[in-house]
Amino acid sequence: MQYVDEFRDSRLIKKTIETIQQLADPTVHYRIMEVCGGHTFSIYRFGLHALIPSNVELIHGPGCPVCVLPMGRIDEGLRIAEDPKVILTAFGDMMRVPGQTDSPLVLKAKGRDIRMVYSPLDSLKLAKEHPKKEVVFFAIGFETTAPATALTLLKAQEWGIKNFSVFCNHVLILPAIRAILDSPDLRLDGFIGPGHVSTVIGCRPYAFVAQNYKKPIVISGFEPLDILESILRILRQLKEKKSEVENQYGRVVPWEGNRTALKLLERVFELRSYFEWRGLGFIAQSALKIKKEFSYWDAELRFGTQGITLTDPKAAQCGEVLKGVLKPYQCKLFGRSCNPEHPVGALMVSSEGACAAYFHHVYQKTEL
Amino acid sequence: MCLAIPGKIVEMDPYDQMPFIQTALVEVSSVRRRINIELIKDEEPKPGDWVLIHVGFALAKISEREAQDQLRILSMLGEDKQAMEELQGYSMEEEKKT
Numbered sequence: 001m002q003y004v005d006e007f008r009d010s011r012l013i014k015k016t017i018e019t020i021q022q023l024a025d026p027t028v029h030y031r032i033m034e035v036c037g038g039h040t041f042s043i044y045r046f047g048l049h050a051l052i053p054s055n056v057e058l059i060h061g062p063g064c065p066v067c068v069l070p071m072g073r074i075d076e077g078l079r080i081a082e083d084p085k086v087i088l089t090a091f092g093d094m095m096r097v098p099g100q101t102d103s104p105l106v107l108k109a110k111g112r113d114i115r116m117v118y119s120p121l122d123s124l125k126l127a128k129e130h131p132k133k134e135v136v137f138f139a140i141g142f143e144t145t146a147p148a149t150a151l152t153l154l155k156a157q158e159w160g161i162k163n164f165s166v167f168c169n170h171v172l173i174l175p176a177i178r179a180i181l182d183s184p185d186l187r188l189d190g191f192i193g194p195g196h197v198s199t200v201i202g203c204r205p206y207a208f209v210a211q212n213y214k215k216p217i218v219i220s221g222f223e224p225l226d227i228l229e230s231i232l233r234i235l236r237q238l239k240e241k242k243s244e245v246e247n248q249y250g251r252v253v254p255w256e257g258n259r260t261a262l263k264l265l266e267r268v269f270e271l272r273s274y275f276e277w278r279g280l281g282f283i284a285q286s287a288l289k290i291k292k293e294f295s296y297w298d299a300e301l302r303f304g305t306q307g308i309t310l311t312d313p314k315a316a317q318c319g320e321v322l323k324g325v326l327k328p329y330q331c332k333l334f335g336r337s338c339n340p341e342h343p344v345g346a347l348m349v350s351s352e353g354a355c356a357a358y359f360h361h362v363y364q365k366t367e368l
Numbered sequence: 369m370c371l372a373i374p375g376k377i378v379e380m381d382p383y384d385q386m387p388f389i390q391t392a393l394v395e396v397s398s399v400r401r402r403i404n405i406e407l408i409k410d411e412e413p414k415p416g417d418w419v420l421i422h423v424g425f426a427l428a429k430i431s432e433r434e435a436q437d438q439l440r441i442l443s444m445l446g447e448d449k450q451a452m453e454e455l456q457g458y459s460m461e462e463e464k465k466t
Contacts (some may be wrong), residue, residue: 038371045445091423092454118457119424121389121404125459141423144372147407148425155389196372199420199428222371223441251434252420258428261407351447 009225013051016228020052023235030056031187032234033324035177036194037064037352038222044361046224052231059186059324060354062176062280063194065141066093067322067346067353069169070278072308074099077138077167078107080303087113087130089123090138097346100310104138120152120166127156127164136299137166143200146170146288147261150268153294165299168290171275173197174205175286179277181213185325190234192227193219195249202257203247210243221249268294276309278346279322318345321354328358335363371442372420372427373451374435375403377413391460392426394419397439399452402460424458 024030034040040060043049049058062068078099081088088104095105095116108114113133117123120137127135139149149166156164173194180186193206198219209217216237220230230248237244247253268291275287290298312318316333320326328334328347338344340356347353351360375394381402391402392413404425405413411429413419418435419426430438442448 041371042441042445116457118454119404119460121424122457122459144427145423147427148404148423151404151406151425196420196422196427222445223437252428252430254428258407260410261427264407351450 013225013228016225016232017051020056020228020232020235023232023239024053024056025239026053026055028055030189030235030238031059032056032190032192032231033059033061033180033188034192034220034227035061035063035173036192036197037067037350037354037357038195039192039220039227040064040354041352041357042222042224042227044357047361048224048227051228056231056235059188060321060328061180061191061324062277062322063142063173063197064347064350064352064354065145065171066097066350067318068171068176068277068279069097069140069346070276071099071310071312072276073169075310076305076308077169078102078104079306079308080136080167080299081107081112081114083134083303085132086134086136087115087126088136088138089115089117089126091118091140092116093350094138094140096343096349098343098349120149121155124152124156124159124161124164127161128159131163133163134302135164136303137164138169139166140169142171142173142194142197143265144196146269147200147258147264150264153268153290153297154264156297157294162296165297165302166290167299168269168288170269170288171277172286172288174201174208175283176277176280177209179280179283179286180323181209181215183323186323188215188324189238190216191218192230192234193217193245195219195221195253198247198249198253198257200258200261203245203253203255204257206245210245214243216243216246218246218248219253221252267291278312279319313344316345318347321347328355329363331355335359371445371447371451372422372438373442373455374430374438375419375421375455376435377405377415377417377419379415380413389460394421394426396421396455397448397452399455401455401458403458404460421455424460
């Protein structure tokens with residue numbers, strides 16, 4: 001566990017924790033979901049879950065783009081890479097995510113041309129440099145990352161780069177939040193809203209959480225003090241029987257979001273009627289599809305997808321952990337057959353995955 | 369993927385530097401790379417401005433203080449090395465016409 005004195009703002013942090021203690025009714029068990037994987041990482045890294053009263057439970061949400069991608073889509077992408085003409089590009093987070101038999105990294109070792117990129121634009125550049133190859137970008141991410149893919153598609157069109165396409169797996173955070181709120185096996189009292197997604201979408205679209213579902217939601221920064229202050233604000237709203245959208249991260253997140261990015265998303269993408277999420281199942285209008293105008297660069301059309309659906313390994317309980325029904329350590333495989341060296345599920349791969357974050361920052365330290 | 373990298377714009381590239389791409393040279397902890405700035409064009413970025421960088425794109429303009437806080441949190445989270453690797457991995461640099 002972290003000691004409060006180690007923090008730069010230790011005095012402020014102590015005060016915030018005290019206020020949280022005062023606001024939390026000891027007879028109530030609060031369940032607050034942090035939607036974003038970055039917050040999960042920060043909570044475990046700094047041991048924030050242990051600094052707040054034990055009746056304020058933090059539930060880890062679905063905001064890790066690698067983790068929510070179902071195995072079928074991973075295999076679908078890997079199937080495209082079987083074509084010897086194809087160079088498949090993906091973010092580093094994706095490289096170790098297991099498909100049914102192989103991860104991208106293992107397939108690469110077996111001779112497929114799979115390369116890690118840091119930006120979708122780098123994929124486009126690769127296509128320009130290899131005119132005889134087909135470069136396919138395995139696009140993942142929420143609204144934070146989708147504008148970058150949108151702009152890359154626009155550039156592909158402007159430059160007339162024909163040997164480039166995008167395997168689009170961009171998902172939207174709001175339908176996932178709605179699905180969680182509609183889920184019968186999960187009772188939540190409030191949300192710590194995602195930080196960087198909100199720099200794009202702004203705060204307004206969260207209104208349904210506060211108005212229709214009557215839950216407080218506070219958009220939060222990533223520092224220990226940010227997260228604690230957001231918990232405090234949620235508890236204060238609950239005490240005052242309010243449910244509002246608050247922006248704790250106003251120094252980075254504008255209320256209206258990034259209009260240029262939003263316009264780009266609208267220009268290039270449309271909503272899929274439904275999309276499968278790991279753990280949450282099929283959610284209506286929860287993902288982005290490349291619009292007809294850009295369909296030439298849609299890898300799903302160019303290579304044909306088969307709509308592969310695969311169930312996770314039976315013993316793995318990624319779905320329950322993703323929905324917040326189980327804590328990482330409550331999964332039967334956690335720390336045993338599933339660990340960062342040999343991940344069974346995606347939550348153990350990405351640093352933002354709840355299982356990897358818990359393994360590195362809590363489990364490993366207590367085991368030593 | 370979620371944690372963005374703060375950087376300072378040191379030089380704006382002329383629009384036609386790379387065909388149809390608007391880029392700027394940014395500096396993060398003394399490492400300089402080119403990033404795309406088209407997502408913040410309405411905010412009229414200029415040298416000296418601080419921006420949040422995500423997958424090669426400036427996502428938002430931020431204050432210098434916020435940028436310092438972001439750098440500090442990256443290092444507190446142990447993500448600073450990964451952030452620098454990402455930054456150095458952007459390959460827009462070589463594209464620049466000289």
